[in-house]
Amino acid sequence: MTIDSQQKTSKFKWGEMDEDDDLDFLLPPKQVIGPDENGLKTTIEYKFNDEGNKVKITTRTRVRKLASARLNKRAMERRSWPKFGDAANEEAGSHLTMVSTEEILLERPKAPGAKTDESKAGGDSLSQLGKGGAVLMVCRICHKKGDHWTSKCPYKDLAAPTDTFIDKPTTGETSTISAAPGTGKAAYVPPSMRAGADRSAGSDMRRRNDENSVRVTNLSEDTREPDLMELFHPFGAVTRVYVAIDQKTGVSRGFGFVNFVSREDAQRAINKLNGYGYDNLILRVEWATPRPT
Amino acid sequence: MRPILMKGHERPLTFLRYNRDGDLLFSCAKDHTPTLWFADNGERLGTYRGHNGAVWCCDISRDSSRLITGSADQTAKLWDVKSGKQLFSFKFGSPARSVDFAVGDQLAVITSDPFMERTSAIHVKRIAEDPEDQIGDSVLVLESPEGRKRINRAVWGPLNQTIVSGGEDAVIRIWDTETGKLLNESNEEVGHKKTITSLCKADDDSHFLTGSLDKTAKLWDMRTLTLIKTYTTGVPVNAVAMSPLLNHVVLGGGQDASAVTTTDHRAGKFEAKFYDKILQEEIGGVKGHFGPINALAFNPDGKSFSSGGEDGYVRLHHFDSDYFNIKI
Numbered sequence: 174m175t176i177d178s179q180q181k182t183s184k185f186k187w188g189e190m191d192e193d194d195d196l197d198f199l200l201p202p203k204q205v206i207g208p209d210e211n212g213l214k215t216t217i218e219y220k221f222n223d224e225g226n227k228v229k230i231t232t233r234t235r236v237r238k239l240a241s242a243r244l245n246k247r248a249m250e251r252r253s254w255p256k257f258g259d260a261a262n263e264e265a266g267s268h269l270t271m272v273s274t275e276e277i278l279l280e281r282p283k284a285p286g287a288k289t290d291e292s293k294a295g296g297d298s299l300s301q302l303g304k305g306g307a308v309l310m311v312c313r314i315c316h317k318k319g320d321h322w323t324s325k326c327p328y329k330d331l332a333a334p335t336d337t338f339i340d341k342p343t344t345g346e347t348s349t350i351s352a353a354p355g356t357g358k359a360a361y362v363p364p365s366m367r368a369g370a371d372r373s374a375g376s377d378m379r380r381r382n383d384e385n386s387v388r389v390t391n392l393s394e395d396t397r398e399p400d401l402m403e404l405f406h407p408f409g410a411v412t413r414v415y416v417a418i419d420q421k422t423g424v425s426r427g428f429g430f431v432n433f434v435s436r437e438d439a440q441r442a443i444n445k446l447n448g449y450g451y452d453n454l455i456l457r458v459e460w461a462t463p464r465p466t
Numbered sequence: 467m468r469p470i471l472m473k474g475h476e477r478p479l480t481f482l483r484y485n486r487d488g489d490l491l492f493s494c495a496k497d498h499t500p501t502l503w504f505a506d507n508g509e510r511l512g513t514y515r516g517h518n519g520a521v522w523c524c525d526i527s528r529d530s531s532r533l534i535t536g537s538a539d540q541t542a543k544l545w546d547v548k549s550g551k552q553l554f555s556f557k558f559g560s561p562a563r564s565v566d567f568a569v570g571d572q573l574a575v576i577t578s579d580p581f582m583e584r585t586s587a588i589h590v591k592r593i594a595e596d597p598e599d600q601i602g603d604s605v606l607v608l609e610s611p612e613g614r615k616r617i618n619r620a621v622w623g624p625l626n627q628t629i630v631s632g633g634e635d636a637v638i639r640i641w642d643t644e645t646g647k648l649l650n651e652s653n654e655e656v657g658h659k660k661t662i663t664s665l666c667k668a669d670d671d672s673h674f675l676t677g678s679l680d681k682t683a684k685l686w687d688m689r690t691l692t693l694i695k696t697y698t699t700g701v702p703v704n705a706v707a708m709s710p711l712l713n714h715v716v717l718g719g720g721q722d723a724s725a726v727t728t729t730d731h732r733a734g735k736f737e738a739k740f741y742d743k744i745l746q747e748e749i750g751g752v753k754g755h756f757g758p759i760n761a762l763a764f765n766p767d768g769k770s771f772s773s774g775g776e777d778g779y780v781r782l783h784h785f786d787s788d789y790f791n792i793k794i
Contacts, residue, residue, distance in 0.1 A: 236507075247530070248489035252504075257550035258513030259499065270508040273469045273781075279740065279750040279789060 393452035409438025470508035479774025496520035536562030585613025632662035677703030711768025720758025
């Protein structure tokens, strides 16, 4: 076999070649070594690349024996069947079959007890928030709390239409519009600024977020959000972690914010971590100053 | 588990089938070439060249020597499994949608689609021992009462006495294979509301599972056609499979192919969903496909399953050991 191919090459003259002629017969045959005791199979192929250079392609594949593959006699025989169709002249590097790099799990729809765990982990303030949500459900017709929404009210037809749904351009309601900043009738007034709007709720919310926000400065460039999370979550439930990243360079700007669910946790984190050596720098942890409003 | 990804097809998968011994996996796709894979490591063993249209379905004889495929090129072909050579071609005037070998591999049932003035029909062909003697004549032709509606799947009942069919008219029918008479129809009240896309028999032929675009899969008694269980899922069901080992059923689906590009793949729910067969409760989902799942098959040993998607991939999953002790 090898002698044959040598003879061929000796007879071969470059000048007689057409450009498009297949040079494949010049290549040494494909070699398959193994699989060895470690399950490594080596395939050596030769090929001409686009520039006409001979390229040696060595592919190492791990042949894994799948656990307890008990094959019967006929299946064993089929193992050694020669490949046919398109598979017969398949290149070693074609990678038709790959093992997923991703670990796929059978995802349970709801792990047992998952719901109760969540509410416990949420802490006091979150559960209070949940209760507040229930009270939010107030029917505008019969003023019953937490039972049904306005649209589902059983007394819908009995009650007189409430004034919230009707424009009353002629009555005193217009005074709110004219009283609002801006002179024209068409001036837009955000709902929170309108008369009767509960302004305290909005500002409360804002303050609550800011209060539990902790600023971390003097971070090293390599510190990312997951690192901060790892650093701060032992102190209590963390709602948000943010590290400022320079938009252009993509490098950390050396500071970040961590929001806690409860104020006490945040205070403990500040007490403990202010002046803490992290990644050869000394952290500075303090309350984020509320923005001037 | 780390699934094995097999990218042998360039078009969406349509059907998957294991052989009886569970060492070979056959895949059909819209790209004309059914492909044979080793079912343990996913290595490609060969392809069957000769079809000139999408291949909708295939079946493998019990001794793994013959393969039959049904294709949109209006033929059903018999193949030699080992060499990939075509042995015979049954010609129809319309696409062949479903094929199934009878017990004993002497007969095969092939369904043909409604096409032009032709109505959908179920053909029973005799499979000769020697491919030289093979003839294309039908032993029996069954005409569906709803001839304009496609029959998506027809399989043999117990002891080849009946044929069970389901299709676009959402009715499951049981036919007598001796006389060709319609024996039973599924109850309209409890039956599917939309197209039946898939049908899967239990190993012992006592019951079967159907999947439908009405977002449910139903388990039926094979003899009496009484509804046993219903599995409700959030998406149209394209493929169903039953575990031969545990009391699990797997449903695969996703939203319509036309809506795929406009939605996020996380919203598409392209997962194979496992349900407890008896309690009808969801056990879990296996994600990974980037398109709806069109084909599902369980290895006869029940320790692995494969899914084929609109994305052109076959994903072969060998279960982790903890799968076998899942408790509801």
